[in-house]
Amino acid sequence: MIKEVVSVGLAVDECLRIKKNVLQPEQLTGDEKRICIVTGTHGDELEGQYVCYELNRILQEHKECLKGIVEIYPALNPLGVDSISRGIPMFDLDMNRIFPGEENGAVAEYVASQIIEDIAGADLCIDIHASNIFLREIPQARINVNTAQRLLPFARRLNLDFVWIHAAATVLESTLAHSLNSIDVPTVVVEMGVGMRITEEFCHQLTDGILCVMKDMGVWSGEAIEPKKPIISQDGEVGFVNAEAPGIFVPCVEHWRNVQKGQRIGRILNSLDGTVEQEVYAPIHGMLFTLREYPVVSCGSLIARVLGGDFE
Amino acid sequence: MKKECLYTLKKQYRDDLNIYGYRFGRGEKAACIVGSIRGNEVQQLYICSQLVKALKRLEEKGAIVEENEILVIPSVNHSSMNIRKRFWATDNTDINRMFPGYHAGETTQRIAAGLFEAIQGYHYGIQFPSFYLPGDFVPHVRMMETGFQSHDLANHFGMPYVVIRQPKPIDTTTLNYNWQIWNTNAFSLYTSATDRIDEDSARKAVASVLRFLTRMGILRYTSHSGYLASVIREEELTNLKTGQSGIYQRYVKPGEEIHQGQILASVIDPLEGEVLGRIVSPVDGIIFFAHSAPLVMEGTIIFKIIEQLHE
Numbered sequence A: 001m002i003k004e005v006v007s008v009g010l011a012v013d014e015c016l017r018i019k020k021n022v023l024q025p026e027q028l029t030g031d032e033k034r035i036c037i038v039t040g041t042h043g044d045e046l047e048g049q050y051v052c053y054e055l056n057r058i059l060q061e062h063k064e065c066l067k068g069i070v071e072i073y074p075a076l077n078p079l080g081v082d083s084i085s086r087g088i089p090m091f092d093l094d095m096n097r098i099f100p101g102e103e104n105g106a107v108a109e110y111v112a113s114q115i116i117e118d119i120a121g122a123d124l125c126i127d128i129h130a131s132n133i134f135l136r137e138i139p140q141a142r143i144n145v146n147t148a149q150r151l152l153p154f155a156r157r158l159n160l161d162f163v164w165i166h167a168a169a170t171v172l173e174s175t176l177a178h179s180l181n182s183i184d185v186p187t188v189v190v191e192m193g194v195g196m197r198i199t200e201e202f203c204h205q206l207t208d209g210i211l212c213v214m215k216d217m218g219v220w221s222g223e224a225i226e227p228k229k230p231i232i233s234q235d236g237e238v239g240f241v242n243a244e245a246p247g248i249f250v251p252c253v254e255h256w257r258n259v260q261k262g263q264r265i266g267r268i269l270n271s272l273d274g275t276v277e278q279e280v281y282a283p284i285h286g287m288l289f290t291l292r293e294y295p296v297v298s299c300g301s302l303i304a305r306v307l308g309g310d311f312e
Numbered sequence B: 001m002k003k004e005c006l007y008t009l010k011k012q013y014r015d016d017l018n019i020y021g022y023r024f025g026r027g028e029k030a031a032c033i034v035g036s037i038r039g040n041e042v043q044q045l046y047i048c049s050q051l052v053k054a055l056k057r058l059e060e061k062g063a064i065v066e067e068n069e070i071l072v073i074p075s076v077n078h079s080s081m082n083i084r085k086r087f088w089a090t091d092n093t094d095i096n097r098m099f100p101g102y103h104a105g106e107t108t109q110r111i112a113a114g115l116f117e118a119i120q121g122y123h124y125g126i127q128f129p130s131f132y133l134p135g136d137f138v139p140h141v142r143m144m145e146t147g148f149q150s151h152d153l154a155n156h157f158g159m160p161y162v163v164i165r166q167p168k169p170i171d172t173t174t175l176n177y178n179w180q181i182w183n184t185n186a187f188s189l190y191t192s193a194t195d196r197i198d199e200d201s202a203r204k205a206v207a208s209v210l211r212f213l214t215r216m217g218i219l220r221y222t223s224h225s226g227y228l229a230s231v232i233r234e235e236e237l238t239n240l241k242t243g244q245s246g247i248y249q250r251y252v253k254p255g256e257e258i259h260q261g262q263i264l265a266s267v268i269d270p271l272e273g274e275v276l277g278r279i280v281s282p283v284d285g286i287i288f289f290a291h292s293a294p295l296v297m298e299g300t301i302i303f304k305i306i307e308q309l310h311e
């Protein structure tokens, strides 16, 4: 059943509408658990679109196995998805910096407050992101250290490769996940793939994981796989590589591979004079879980992140 | 006057970004003034260029009090301004959301760090920022309630209003907030425009800064006394929203006195021309902020009003 979460009139004959699809058993007992799958906060991140489609398809093909309520919100920033803009188009705002919003505030804040109100009370929320157009990520959960205890049991079962437990930062208090966690809706942020693209294999991997968690929670009685055991890491063991010169980055290793400390990851090239501006090396020994996808780099552009340690 | 390059970002496909500072006087780090950080802040750039011109003349006349140094940085992000973008040209991030910055971090974190290093340690920090909603303000000084701020000092600009804002999490990465955390008295000056030049409010802004510097004992300059500022807390402003969307017609300007029941604006059907609704003032007061774009969405805050208290 498709429902409108919030709608706001635009200037000429159109409304900004945020919609969700509510899937539930035909007979409700009143004790059903409720899971919200949300994505599309950043209009240039599309991996979640395919996950939403797949979940919709699987759940509707096996209605008899649905024992709880699943709500799918494919586009929290529909105008952004439509216009290929990361933020909310008219406001030039990162939508993930305005939560929990304000009912009486400006339009974007009002919309944010209605989203929170709609999700409030859910037993779990999964907020699917897809990095950005610059970086490719392996399927991972991102969890603030303060919520780790509560969220790890869910994050471990999502069939992800990696769970990154990061330090808290004041500025991140305006994210959807932080706002929901603080009103007792456990919310796991998933980052995977790359902006403006769909990586089918990652989408299937996460869809399988969501079905596992649904089964754990008694929302789904259909088939579910035994999920992968993710690598779990705290902040300290992550090495960052940033460009120290502008140019064109060409990698020479593959994403999601082990690298040795000092091993060459790629080069930054100068297309005007044919020189190599920078040889880029791994800062520590470990696994390359983030790799630059977009070739043009400036001084400071992130090129890679390496998780320290030995991995198979 | 000494012009120096405070920070350079090397670029491959276009000229390097050089952030210039203009130093006046010498000695104690007395005041630092930062202009445009976003690419659409043209008014802010213009005001600072006028300040550089005024301070240059004043310095030549010996009007800078001994043992005081003033630093003016008119433009931080002309890489974006030159191609008419508001945020950082390559990744659309906002430099004014990157403070205090990080030297080994991403591009805009590096720019923020480079800038912040050059502008730390001043007694007073004055910034000309812009608001995220498109519209015009009554000229005012804005301060963040960090526990380090002082409203009394803000009065010395002689601007008509001082607005105190309770910082939200997103404010903790702005220049104003970080200046205060690092012991600089920070003020944000808002004039009536951003992406166009408003001569009158620019002139007043320059006069306000010179007045402030004079009253702080940094300049010897005869300035008009300016206004005795009213101090307002941001949350005390009355927000007026439109219930309709369409073409927007405004009948009042920021600074104008209005009365309860007065029609302030109309929203017109964008296809058929009929008036869909009128925005009527619920109170007596003064227009503090007014939406300026010709179109409005439903629920847009089109006015912020300073309510007049009747005694």
Ligand SMILES: [Zn+2]
Pocket: A041, A042, A045, A129, A130, A131
């Ligand atoms: Zn995202």
